Amino acid sequence: MRCQLQTLARIVSVVRTTAGGRRPSSKAISRTMSTKSTGLMFQVKVNPLTGNSEWVVIEEDVDDVSPEPMLATTSYLDMLNDSPRNRAYRTAIDKTVSKHSHVLDIGSGTGLLSMMAARAMRNDDLKSSNGMVTACESYMPMVKLMKKVLRANNMNDKIRVFYKRSDELEVGVDIASRADVLVSEILDSELLGEGLIPTLQHAHDKLLVENYQTVPYRATTYGQLVESTYLWELHDLYNNEKNVADGIHLVPKGKESILRVKPQQFDMHCDALGEEIRLLSEPFKIFEFDFWKRPDSHGETQVHIKATDDGTVHAVISWWVLQLDEEGKIFYSTSPKWINSPLPNNGSPSSYSGTRDWCDHWKQCVWFTKGKGLPVCKDEDVCMDATHTDISISYEFNAQSQRSEVDHHELSTQDSHITLSPERIAIYGDNHWRLSMLKAINYALKGKESPLCIIADDSVFLSVAVAHVSKASHIISLFPGLGDKGSRYLQAVADENGYSMDRVQVINTRKRQLTMNDTHQNKVDLLIAEPFYFGAEGMLPWHGLQFWSKRTMLDSMLSEDVRIMPCKGILKACAMSLPDLWRSRRALENIEGFDHTMVNTTLGACGSSSECPCLPFYIWQCGETEKLSDTFTIMEFDFMKPLSSCQGKAKVEFTEAGVCHGFALWIDWVMDSSTNIVMSTGPDQRYWKQGVKLLAEPLKIVQPGKCSTVIEAYFDSSSGVLSVNSS
Structure with a gap:
C-alpha cells in the first residue's frame, strides 16, 4: 500500500483528460483518477472546512457501483432526462445504423447510444446482426455504471466496452478494424469545450474508415446581439465602480483589467433574463462543424450583422443547432425560447418538437462586449470577427469605438491580474x-x-x-x-x-x-x-x-x-415549486426502450431509494419557480464561539397552493447584530447559488395554511458536512 500511495503522490496533479470521453461536468465537485499500474481508483473531494482537496480510495471492483450518490454533481442525470435529445439520437441512429455496421461510440456514459446502435442492427430487415459496437469511456465510475446497465438490458454480450479515451484505442490491438459509423455526444453549452475537435480529428485519422457515417452529422452555431444592463454589470467593474462614491478603487484608472472575468463564453439560462434583454439583431450564423469530415483546429470568419434597433451591444448570446441525420430532418437546438424557428433555413422537420424542455446540461452562452459596450444605430452594419480554437469560440468587434482603455494597459498589470467569476465582479460593483x-x-x-x-x-x-x-x-x-x-x-x-x-x-x-x-x-x-x-x-x-x-x-x-x-450565520430556507428542475432530476425508468432504474441511486435521482442530495443552483435560472412558504430559519452558527456540531429544525407552513418540489436553502451572514447588517445569499440575490434539497416525490398543497411539514438540518463539525432532511 505504501508504494501505491507513493505512486499516487507522484501523479496527484494529473487528471484524466476528456479526449474521447464525457467529463463529469463543470459543476462536478469531485474528480476521479485511476492508476492502472496499481489497480487503484481514487476520487478527489473538497473538504468543506479547509477548502483543500483530499484523495480517497474507491472500491476496485469494476462490476460494483457505489450505493452512494457519488455522481450526483455531474450532468448525466439531467442529460438522460432530456427526452427530446434522447428521441433525436434514437431516430437518427435507427436511420443510420445497419446490421453490418461497426459502430464506435465515443464517451459512452451509461451506454444508451451504444444500446440504440446494437438494437438498430437487429431491427435492420428483422434479421440477426453481424455488426459490432465498440464503446469507449474514460471516466471509471461511468464504466462501472454502464456495465451494470448493459447487463440489465441483456446488451453486455453485444457491446465491447473499453475503459479508455478514444485516442488510446488502437486498431489491430483493441479493435480488429476501423469503424464505419461514429456515434458521440461530447458537446457542452459552447459546443467545443469537451474536446469535440481533437476527438473527431483522432477518430478520423486512426479509428474510422474513409467514408464513414456519423450521428450527429453537423452542428451550427448561431448568435444574437443583445443589450442588457445585468450582463454589463457582470464584467465591467471599472465603469460600475465609477458610480460608487466610497473612495475605494478596486480597479484604478490605468489598471482597468486588474480584476476581470476570463475572456470566454459563459453558459447561462438566458430565458431567465426575460424583459431585461433587448434584442439588437436577428439571429446570425457563425460556424458550421461537419462531424463527417476531419475538422480544423483553428477557424476564422467575419460576420456582418445588421442592427435592428438603436442601443448598446453588451453581449453576444449564442447557441447551437445539431443536425443528427444526413438528410437534414432530425434536429436538436439549444436556442433560447424567444427564437421562433431555431432551425437552419427556417426548416420544419417533423422530428423537431418546437420549444425544448428546460435542461441544465446545455444552456446558452454569453460573450461579454468590452467596457461599456458597443453603441449601434438601427440598420447599421456591425462587423464581428469570430475565431475558434480546438476547444473554444471567441468574438471581437471590428470597430474603433469598441477599443477600451483595458487594451492599452494590459501589459502593465499582467502580473497582478486576478480572474474572477462574473458574479463576483458584479458583487464588487x-x-x-x-x-x-x-x-x-x-x-x-x-x-x-x-x-x-x-x-x-x-x-x-x-x-x-x-x-x-x-x-x-x-x-x-x-x-x-x-x-x-x-x-x-x-x-x-x-x-x-x-x-x-x-x-x-x-x-x-x-x-x-x-x-x-x-x-x-x-x-x-x-x-x-x-x-x-x-x-x-x-x-x-x-x-x-x-x-x-x-x-x-x-x-x-x-x-x-x-x-x-460575520458574527453568525443563519441557515434559511423556503419551500419551492421547481417543476423544471425536479423533472431534470427525477428518477429514470425507461429511456427509449432501455431500463435505467439501476443508475438512480448513484446519480442522486429524486424518487430513488436514497435521499436526494443538496445541490447548488441559481434558483432564478431554474426555469419555472414559485415560493410556497415564507422564509424560515432552520439553525444558526455562532462564530463568536469555536467550531462545533449543531442541529436545528423548523416547521414549514405552506402559504400558497401548488406543488412543492423541494426547498431552497442558503446562509444569511450577520455582519453586525447590533446594527442588523445582514448579507443574504437567498434566491432573491442573483449573485449566489443556493442549495436545493428536492423531495423524493412532489407534495401537492391544496389548502395552504392547513398544510405543513418539518425540515431538519445537522452540521458535523468533524467533516464540515451539512445534512438536510424533511418529513
Whole structure:
C-alpha cells in the first residue's frame, strides 16, 4: 500500500483528460483518477472546512457501483432526462445504423447510444446482426455504471466496452478494424469545450474508415446581439465602480483589467433574463462543424450583422443547432425560447418538437462586449470577427469605438491580474453591497486605535477597504485561494487607495499555520470575511463555513474584545415549486426502450431509494419557480464561539397552493447584530447559488395554511458536512 500511495503522490496533479470521453461536468465537485499500474481508483473531494482537496480510495471492483450518490454533481442525470435529445439520437441512429455496421461510440456514459446502435442492427430487415459496437469511456465510475446497465438490458454480450479515451484505442490491438459509423455526444453549452475537435480529428485519422457515417452529422452555431444592463454589470467593474462614491478603487484608472472575468463564453439560462434583454439583431450564423469530415483546429470568419434597433451591444448570446441525420430532418437546438424557428433555413422537420424542455446540461452562452459596450444605430452594419480554437469560440468587434482603455494597459498589470467569476465582479460593483460592508467595517473598527486585523478569506475588497478606512491598522490577509496573486494585487492598487504595504501582509495559511510570531506577539482585534473563497463560487452556500474553521484555528490569538465579522450565520430556507428542475432530476425508468432504474441511486435521482442530495443552483435560472412558504430559519452558527456540531429544525407552513418540489436553502451572514447588517445569499440575490434539497416525490398543497411539514438540518463539525432532511 505504501508504494501505491507513493505512486499516487507522484501523479496527484494529473487528471484524466476528456479526449474521447464525457467529463463529469463543470459543476462536478469531485474528480476521479485511476492508476492502472496499481489497480487503484481514487476520487478527489473538497473538504468543506479547509477548502483543500483530499484523495480517497474507491472500491476496485469494476462490476460494483457505489450505493452512494457519488455522481450526483455531474450532468448525466439531467442529460438522460432530456427526452427530446434522447428521441433525436434514437431516430437518427435507427436511420443510420445497419446490421453490418461497426459502430464506435465515443464517451459512452451509461451506454444508451451504444444500446440504440446494437438494437438498430437487429431491427435492420428483422434479421440477426453481424455488426459490432465498440464503446469507449474514460471516466471509471461511468464504466462501472454502464456495465451494470448493459447487463440489465441483456446488451453486455453485444457491446465491447473499453475503459479508455478514444485516442488510446488502437486498431489491430483493441479493435480488429476501423469503424464505419461514429456515434458521440461530447458537446457542452459552447459546443467545443469537451474536446469535440481533437476527438473527431483522432477518430478520423486512426479509428474510422474513409467514408464513414456519423450521428450527429453537423452542428451550427448561431448568435444574437443583445443589450442588457445585468450582463454589463457582470464584467465591467471599472465603469460600475465609477458610480460608487466610497473612495475605494478596486480597479484604478490605468489598471482597468486588474480584476476581470476570463475572456470566454459563459453558459447561462438566458430565458431567465426575460424583459431585461433587448434584442439588437436577428439571429446570425457563425460556424458550421461537419462531424463527417476531419475538422480544423483553428477557424476564422467575419460576420456582418445588421442592427435592428438603436442601443448598446453588451453581449453576444449564442447557441447551437445539431443536425443528427444526413438528410437534414432530425434536429436538436439549444436556442433560447424567444427564437421562433431555431432551425437552419427556417426548416420544419417533423422530428423537431418546437420549444425544448428546460435542461441544465446545455444552456446558452454569453460573450461579454468590452467596457461599456458597443453603441449601434438601427440598420447599421456591425462587423464581428469570430475565431475558434480546438476547444473554444471567441468574438471581437471590428470597430474603433469598441477599443477600451483595458487594451492599452494590459501589459502593465499582467502580473497582478486576478480572474474572477462574473458574479463576483458584479458583487464588487454593487453599490448597496459595498456600502453595507463599509458600514459594518466602520462599526467593527470603532474605538480601535491601531488594530490588528485579519482578513480570513479571499476578499480583496475587505483587505483594501480596511486599509483605506483605518490608516493606523495592521492587516494580515490570509488569501487561502489567491495566495501570491492576492499579494501582488494589493501592492498594485496601494497608491490609489491610500495605504502602504508596510501595513499589509499576506500569509497563505494553506502553506503554513499562522502563529503569534507573525503578529509580533500581538492579539487579533478584528477577524473578518465576506466570506468568499476563491474557486468555491459554484459550491453549496455553507462552503463559506470555512470561516468558522479558520476562526477556530486562530482562537488562541484572538483578543478578549475581538470583533468577529460575520458574527453568525443563519441557515434559511423556503419551500419551492421547481417543476423544471425536479423533472431534470427525477428518477429514470425507461429511456427509449432501455431500463435505467439501476443508475438512480448513484446519480442522486429524486424518487430513488436514497435521499436526494443538496445541490447548488441559481434558483432564478431554474426555469419555472414559485415560493410556497415564507422564509424560515432552520439553525444558526455562532462564530463568536469555536467550531462545533449543531442541529436545528423548523416547521414549514405552506402559504400558497401548488406543488412543492423541494426547498431552497442558503446562509444569511450577520455582519453586525447590533446594527442588523445582514448579507443574504437567498434566491432573491442573483449573485449566489443556493442549495436545493428536492423531495423524493412532489407534495401537492391544496389548502395552504392547513398544510405543513418539518425540515431538519445537522452540521458535523468533524467533516464540515451539512445534512438536510424533511418529513
